[in-house]
Amino acid sequence: MAVNSTLIQDYIAKQSKEVCAFIYDLDFLSSHMQTLVAQLPTQVDSYYAIKANSDEAVLAALLPHVYGFEVASMGEIAKVRAVSRDVPIAFGGPGKTISELQTALDLNVELFHLESELQLARLNHLAAERGMRVKCLLRVNPHFDLPTATLQMAGQATQFGIDEMELMALLPRLSDYPHLEVIGFHFHCLSNNLDAYKHAALVRHYVQTAQQWATQFKLNLTTINVGGGIGVTYQPHEQEFDFARYCELLAQLCRDYPHLRLATECGRYISAECGVYLCEVTDIKQNHGQYFAVLRGGSHHFRLPSSWQHNHPFVVIARDIWPYSFARPAAVKVAVTLCGELCTPKDVLAKQVTVASLRADDIVMFQKAGAYGWHISHHDFLSHPHPERVYIKDQTLLISEDNHVTR
Incomplete structure (x- = not known):
């Protein structure tokens, strides 16, 4: 145990x-996170999705071992800033309001995961008022097939991300948003996948698809967030996710795309145990x-x-x-x-x-x-x-x- x-x-x-x-055993949590990060390729930035467990003590225990924290509200931004003034924050979520985006800029959020054209317009407007450029990823709701998982946030009709067909119309018009620096794409399509091989194959497909779009639309692609989605076994018949093998497959992917940085945003897999x-x-x-x-x-x-x-x-x-x-x-x-x-x-x-x-x-x-x-x-x-x-x-x-x- x-x-x-x-x-x-x-x-x-x-x-x-x-x-x-x-x-909550913070000693175990710190050791577990160190073990996970040690296995990830150096091209992979590990965010912790704090929606899984946002207790201040948990965030403080993880702070020395993660690249940053992924948040989905003003309240979560405040919780992260209570433990660190400058740790990188990635701000996701389908319902970002003007007030939330304003607060995120005030609190030095590093990266925004934008989920609609209105979110692009809002953030561009706020950045223009401040005379700054803001880094962001475009969250995609793709049309390709996904592995079976407990929850599916994309690949079907949901409130998450920009529909792939709409994205194809948006990418040629990114100059309409001069105060946004779109550095890549965000794919968080499913939750609690227990198959390391299928998950690695899905991540590779994310990267291949993003690279194809970057070439097609002449984008300066530097970062792809591949989401979380790594599962935890709750039933005795389930097979544990093979994280070591997953990292080996990620390492091969990174060698194939040495110019890219990948980001993960696991929550459950980090804190459940x-x-x-x-x-x-x-x-x-x-x-x-x-x-x-x-x-x-x-x-x-x-x-x-x-x-x-x-x-x-x-x-x-x-x-x-x-x-x-x-x-x-x-x-x-x-x-x-x-x-x-x-x-x-x-x-x-x-x-x-x-x-x-x-x-x-x-x-x-x-x-x-x-x-x-x-x-x-x-x-x-x-x-x-x-x-x-x-x-x-x-x-x-x-x-x-x-x-x-x-x-």
């Missing part, structure tokens, strides 16, 4: 109330012949399982002390649905999974919860208490003073 299990046990042993917490979500079992009951374990927590803290409709991986941490005279509900060697405390039947984190033993007051620890857990969830629905936020740094537990803000 990636997260320090000894310190998790120490944390649980010290709790005097129902356990509900995210624990560093976090766990702990929930105490508050009750176990039967309904219509099925067992249900009700947790002190749920999708308002950890929305990923219900969003993706999967059974999230977990382990049971047994607690043998039961200080009450009344019976302790239990499920032994049966299938159990792990559900949260919300008043909706959709609040399910794992459905009909067999457990050796699960009792009231035991702890369910959901693994790979460091990405797209707390940060995509509807925290205040029903106004339940927020989970505690705990960090492991230098082999020490650090507990946030305020559950709303990382300290």
Whole structure:
């Protein structure tokens, strides 16, 4: 297990109330990021997509090891600038407003991923007012086929990017935007691809396509952002992404295109393994012949399982002390649905999974919860208490003073 299990046990042993917490192992996160960057070719700039986990402590742990951070809002820009005044920021997202673009320029955003002609016009207007030129990439929604993945943001009708047909009409007119320096293209087309060979082939196709456009339209192409999209295995039958082989294939691609820089913007693959979500079992009951374990927590803290409709991986941490005279509900060697405390039947984190033993007051620890857990969830629905936020740094537990803000 990636997260320090000894310190998790120490944390649980010290709790005097129902356990509900995210624990993020910053020691593991730093080591993991160093290992990833060491394998990437030197032509590849590694951004961290902070939408996966934007806690200040997480950003600070990654800061020494990444090229920069990829953001998608004014709030995310502010979070990055809270840990560094000058680390490179790439600003993406389909809904950039005038206010957001203005703030991005104020806060020294290095690179803009523009997703429509209106975004080009807005940014060109603001740059003209400041008498400056701004670097940008054009995000593409291509028409070519893509590998199968959990989420697909392009290659079909979505709100993301500039349609390839519209792009062909736009590229001859880039001189209409003299305060923009278009240095390349942005392809972030899918999410959670587990096949390293197919992913490398897709990246090569991105590069070949971008180079063809650069030649056709006489563009000064220097940078291609190939997105994130590298997957994490949440199910036992899934094959882990072969990152080492992927980097070998990227290295060959870089040798074939030595004049280009590539950029990646992984989020999930960087931070998922560093976090766990702990929930105490508050009750176990039967309904219509099925067992249900009700947790002190749920999708308002950890929305990923219900969003993706999967059974999230977990382990049971047994607690043998039961200080009450009344019976302790239990499920032994049966299938159990792990559900949260919300008043909706959709609040399910794992459905009909067999457990050796699960009792009231035991702890369910959901693994790979460091990405797209707390940060995509509807925290205040029903106004339940927020989970505690705990960090492991230098082999020490650090507990946030305020559950709303990382300290």
